[in-house]
Amino acid sequence: MEAILTCLKDYGALLGSVVTVILTSILVMQRNKLKRNETIVTESLMEASGSLFFSIKSILNKVKITDITEELKEFFDKYSKDHNALVKLKDKYIIKRFVELEELYYVYLSEKNSENLDRLMTKFIILKNDIEQVFYSEHKVVNKEIRWYLIVESKENIWFRMSLRVYRYFSHTVIFAAFLVTVMVYATITDWFSKEHMLEGVYGWVILFTKLILILWVFVLFINMVIHVYEDEKDNWGTKLCRLIIPKRFVRRYPFLRRLTEGDKEVNSEKRAIKEYEEKYKQWINRERR
Structure with missing residues (x-):
């Protein structure tokens, strides 16, 4: 142990420089690889x-x-x-x-x-x-970055834009922490049912951390729903389930079922389109036909 400490003391700066160079090279190679793959996918x-x-x-x-x-x-x-x-x-x-x-x-x-x-x-x-x-x-x-870019850059106030950029990193951090909490809770429950109780000393910390992340996760989920961070084309599970259960012929016969199989947004968009068509274009098209 003393030999290792002495070696680290004598050559620590050199080892640190070597590790930094290696990590930097790896990150640069990964970045170039990602750019190359993005170019291929775009093409x-x-x-x-x-x-x-x-x-x-x-x-x-x-x-x-x-x-x-x-x-x-x-x-x-x-x-x-x-x-x-x-x-x-x-x-x-x-x-x-x-x-x-x-x-x-x-x-x-x-x-x-x-x-x-x-x-x-x-x-x-x-x-x-x-x-x-x-x-x-x-x-x-x-186009994964485009929607968020439009949301951020559409704000005129620079402080709003900066806040949204910071919030995005915060949001991803909370979601990743929620995943870690799930793993920790599973490990804690498994340990609690076992005879060894090897993790008994951290039970309290896990419960406290779980409560904190749960509060933050609910907050992030609410904000994401408000600013539409998630893509519009993603159906919720309820809509997907209704689409599988309800036959299309029933939807055609009973149009009110469309809200279950297609969602409110799709139905409301069609209603607005029909209204706009009748008010602005239908009369003109009928005159042209005559």
């Missing part, structure tokens, strides 16, 4: 997943078979000759899906019957679902 979103997703949705929105087959031809003519969009997705699984779909497309061209068309469109929808997941994941990564 994929703009030139790959985005264009593929909207192209496929456009085809699936068609009603007539002739329109569908015509757009399918344009789709495969484009992406079969130029695979850059598929390669930029960096997803081998989706590339494999596309190759299988392309084979089914040429099978359908050789024999245009309902069976081949059904197989083709089923695989096409599977590809759409896979690309949709990639698209929204990449969109979330690329």
Whole structure:
């Protein structure tokens, strides 16, 4: 022990410098890696997943078979000759899906019957679902800071902006502390039921810390709901559950159920849109039709 203390005393400054250099190098490499990955994801979103997703949705929105087959031809003519969009997705699984779909497309061209068309469109929808997941994941990564930036910079008072920036770090700290508290409470309860009671000395501290974090967590949750920190497209669990339980035909028959399956925001937005359409645009469109 004395030898270690003597070594630390003699070479502590040098060791500290070496550790600092190593940690700095690691942080710089991680930062460069994150920037490189963000660039790749942004490129994929703009030139790959985005264009593929909207192209496929456009085809699936068609009603007539002739329109569908015509757009399918344009789709495969484009992406079969130029695979850059598929390669930029960096997803081998989706590339494999596309190759299988392309084979089914040429099978359908050789024999245009309902069976081949059904197989083709089923695989096409599977590809759409896979690309949709990639698209929204990449969109979330690329734009994760934008909403908060708009919230902060929309405030004219500089002190409000500074307070919001500080609050964001505070909010993330409290949420992480709540996770740690959950682990601590689990360990404490487990120890309390055991015979050893190895953590008996910290029971009181765990209870005190849990109360404090619970109060802060409720405060943070309330503030987040007020300023809409969380993304609007995230459904709450109640809405998701109602959507699974209530069939769509019931929702169409009884429109009041939409508040349960879609949420108040969606229903209220549609009502405002209908009102604006009737007041500003409907009369003009009717005159044009005449």
